[in-house]
Amino acid sequence: MTIENSVDKKSIWSAFGRLLRQELLPVLTDLRLAIVMLLAIAIFSVTGTVIEQGQSLAFYQANYPEHPALFGFLTWKVLLTLGLDHVYRTWWFLALLIFFGTSLTACTFTRQLPALKAARRWKFYDEPRQFQKLALSAEVDNGSVNSLTQLLQNRRYKVFQEKDDSLYARKGLIGRIGPIVVHVGIVTILLGSIWGAMTGFVAQEMVSSGNTFQVKNIIDAGPWATAVSKDWSVRVNRFWIDYTASGGIDQFYSDMSVLNNQEQEVDRKTIFVxxxxxxxxxxxxxxxxxxxxxxxxVNKSPIFQLPMAQLNTNGQGRIWGTWIPTKPDLSEGVSLLTKDLQGTVLIYDATGKLVDTVRTGMSTQVNGVTLKILDVLGSTGLQIKADPGIPVVYTGFALLMLGVVMSYFSHSQIWVLQKDSRLYVGGKTNRAQVTFEREMLEILDKLSLPSKDEEKAVAIEPHSA
Known part of the structure; x- marks a missing residue:
């Protein structure tokens, strides 16, 4: 019974192996399928770029309402159901990346590696008729195999010679390796993308000048994302804005320090867009x-630092405001409004009447007290990202570029046979056919006779590959 079970298992695995080789591999290595998958990945990647990723439900309900639906069908319900709010981590997008990577891997092992192995093998020709199948061939009345060896080596050909009457030479084998490197680069990019989508996160923080914070407000994270280390924090030393002459924002800056557990500065940089x-x-x-x-x-009181809140202006600009009591019992007070960090503050009384307009450092009289505006403090809005897959993606991109460059090298092969006092020369290349023909002619031209007055008879006949 044990022997029979063993035989049955072997038969099952054998049948499964034949199924993979005969049915699945031809589908995986189909170029048309690879092109379709690549186009699908590109389309969904564009979708993830156009549609804001990782936003709140209220954001999608406001920007993708049901009535009227965008393009007649795209509503927030459709968007969330399909996972278009986090395209790069949906099961179907990751499955598409894995399927495409599997297709490239299968193509590499079933086509590219065998092609490279075949290109590394060489075979000597021993009959003149064998040269007829080559794309380019020639018959030379004089010359020898040995005389061609140095000429080919000077042109960076690797020469293999078994006998004195036959020779094989090749160069540009790197061109056969290039497509393999391209496939490895693409698969590496796919792996880096998957790793980044599963382990990365995005957070947002609004931090006032002088405050220290740790990354906590994570709004979007992969299922394998790890929490940010608690042994360091970030302090916003200062935030400021440079304005243009017309009053518009030119650039905004944040001077930031990274602190360790002992609140010692370990890194510092002024960031901007x-x-x-x-x-x-x-x-x-x-x-x-x-x-x-x-x-x-207020009068000679201590300095008060009062928070300012952004007011709802229905899209008519950004304004921040706060209320300041002018009596100890809080029965009276004024409102302060400002729209930027240029230092201009508007003061309104309880009836909504504009009392005064002052700049930072100035004082004014309101409700019988002296109110001095010392400073307006800004806060920096930070988007914080962690993507562990980026180094892998960059490595894959470098391999991809290297493979593309390598693929431009032509793989050229030349055979030489000396028989019956005639020299047969033939060759083929996988690209740059015209350049290869010129090279062949130059090589044959150098097989000249000792006397300059004599001419060498050379007949070059192109053949179909």
Missing amino acids: NSPLRYRGVTFYQTDWGISAVRVR
Whole structure:
């Protein structure tokens, strides 16, 4: 019974192996299928770029309403059902990447590697009729195999010679390796993308100048994402904005320090748009700004730092405001409004009447007290990302570029046979056919006779490959 079970298992595995080779592999290595998968990956990648990823439900309900639906069908329900709010981590997109990578791997092992193995083998021709099947062949009345050896070596051909009457030479074998490197590069990019999607995260923080924070407000994360290490934090030393002469924003900056557990500075950088801070695989981008607080003094009181909140203007610009009591019992007070960090503050009384307009450092009289505006404090809006797959993707991209360059090298082969006082020369190449023909002619031209007055009879006949 044991022997019979063993035989049955072997038969099953044998049948399964034949099924893979005969049915599955031809499908996986089909070029048309690979092109379709590549186009699908490109389309869904564009979708993930156009549709905002990792936003809240309220965001999608506001931007993709049911009435009217975008393009007549794209609503927030459709978007969330298909996973278009996190395209790069959906099961179907990851399955598409894995299937495409499997197809490339199968093609590499079933086509590219055998082609490279065949290109590394050489075979000597021993009959003149064998030269007729070559793309280019010639018959030379004089000359010898040995005289061609040095000429070919000077042109970087690797020469193999078994006898004095036959020769095989090749160059550009790197061109056969190039497609394999391209496949390895693409598969590496796919693996890096999958790893980054499963282990990366995106967070957002709005931090006031002078405050220290740790990354906690994670809005989107992969299922394998690990929490940010708690042994370091970030302090926003200062936030400021440079304005143009017309009052528009030119650039905003954040001076940031990375602190260890002992609050010692281990890294520091002033970031701005397109110039982030990177530390331990976490990248801090400057993406937004706001006004966090205003510092004031009433008469000779201590300095108060009051938070400012952004007001709802129905899309008519950004304004921040706060309320300051002018009596100890909080029965009276004024409202302060500002729209930027240029230092201009508007003061309104309880009836909504504009009382005064002051700049930071100035004082004014309101409700019988002296109110001095000392400073308006800004806050920096940071987008924080961690993508462990980026180094893998960059490595794959480098391999891809290297493989493309390698693929441009022509793989050229030349055979030589000396028989019956005639020299037969033939060759073929996988690309740059005209250049190869010129090279063949130059080689044959150098097989000249000792006398300059005599001419060498050379007949070159092109043949179909």
